[in-house]
Amino acid sequence: MIMYREKDIFERRNAANEAKKALLDRFKARPAEDDPAVLARKAERQAIIEAREKREAEREKLRQERLAREAVERAEREAAEEAARLAAEEAAQAEARAREAEENERIARVLADEAERKAKRDARYAARKARSGRH
Template identity: 80%
Template sequence: MALYKEQDIFERRNAANEAKRAMLERFKARPADDDPAVLARRAERQAILEARERRNAEKERLRQERLAREAIERAEREAAEEAARIAAEEAAAAEAKAKEAEEMERISRLLADEAARKAKRDARYAARKARGGRMPPPRPL
């Protein structure tokens, strides 16, 4: 035998009517808008909303201050990095200029040494010609 008994249409209709009646009674039992308890609850909610608005405004102000502070710090950091980069570029340019001057000095020394050797060789050749001494034998082709 089944434990579950199916309700007929009349029982379902009576149950629905009872539920509607209970809802209507609950609605009628609700306090009016001018009731002190309702007014107190409304004032409490309003105070909570105002406190929330103040907190949100304070959070926003703090966030804006933080963003401004971070922007200033970022600008200072970027300026310092730019100054460091410019100083590094200037140092690199000065170093390159010094290397170039050193290379030019080395080249001029080499040219001067080569000119001195050539002058010495030419002097020996001229001295030999002036002596009228013997000429070296011609080379065979």
């Protein structure tokens, strides 16, 4: 049977010191800045960064082109809609003018017919007066 034994303060302190020493050794074992492997990794990272920036610039260029194309299409569509609306308004105005001219013509005919009937009626009335005045 395994017995659990609690570590005392000295063992904990020694373990902490050993961990610090291992960390320091690992830091000291790190290659210098002028080491070829470090320089190669640095160059590789720089190439990756430049490639990423190039891709982002290309994506931004494509996005700007797409936005410009959409703006042109939207402007063309709005212009076509405006032209269609103006044509519809013009057609409606022309139709209204035609209806108004037709209505005016009808009213003129009615007034002319009324005037003609009135003239005939007045002529009959005058003829009747003339006949009755002669008797």
